[in-house]
Amino acid sequence: MGRGGRHRGGGGGGGDIFRIGRMLAQGDLKLLALALIAEQPRHGYEIIKLIEEKTAGWYSPSPGVVYPTLTFLEEAGYVTAEPDGAKKRFTITDEGRSYLDANRDFADALIGRLSEIGLKMGKMRRWMGRGEDAGEQSEPSGLPRLVDAALENLKDVAKAKLAENPRAETRIVEILAGVANDLREV
Numbered sequence: 001m002g003r004g005g006r007h008r009g010g011g012g013g014g015g016d017i018f019r020i021g022r023m024l025a026q027g028d029l030k031l032l033a034l035a036l037i038a039e040q041p042r043h044g045y046e047i048i049k050l051i052e053e054k055t056a057g058w059y060s061p062s063p064g065v066v067y068p069t070l071t072f073l074e075e076a077g078y079v080t081a082e083p084d085g086a087k088k089r090f091t092i093t094d095e096g097r098s099y100l101d102a103n104r105d106f107a108d109a110l111i112g113r114l115s116e117i118g119l120k121m122g123k124m125r126r127w128m129g130r131g132e133d134a135g136e137q138s139e140p141s142g143l144p145r146l147v148d149a150a151l152e153n154l155k156d157v158a159k160a161k162l163a164e165n166p167r168a169e170t171r172i173v174e175i176l177a178g179v180a181n182d183l184r185e186v
Helices: 015-039 044-054 063-075 094-102 104-128 145-164 166-184
Strands: 079-084 087-092
Touching (some): 015 044, 015 063, 015 087, 015 094, 015 104, 044 063, 044 104, 063 087, 087 094, 094 104, 104 145, 145 166
Antiparallel strands (some): 079 087
């Protein structure tokens, strides 16, 4: 089990999803929090909610992890905290911006991974029928849920193959044309 009760996985296709708890536990939360604060001043609760939204609810750091991280960032001089009612609003400092700029590639990759996890979790929920339209038998495309999920999978595989080898386009089109012909005969 990872921190916060989330499971971690080692291998298989879901490895990226299950690594997130460990990844943030290794200290990357401070960089992630700093990047989110750089977008605009934020409360700790907002940071928790943004991470939860980016991962489609899969990962939500606990206040017991986020607030000590914010205290560390403040003590390091990367953010300042100003009272905002009963809460504190954190704002990035010039020193924090310099630190973030020096680590921008990693911060962007981290945010990208969270967003990717969110997309995967959204697809998984739709595939399993647990999205907002869980009571419906078909997707907004008008196709049955499983057919729509299969087409999404096909699209994802085609994109990955083209990213890997742009010259594979002709072969992919041939395969898809063959599948379309087969479907006409069903």
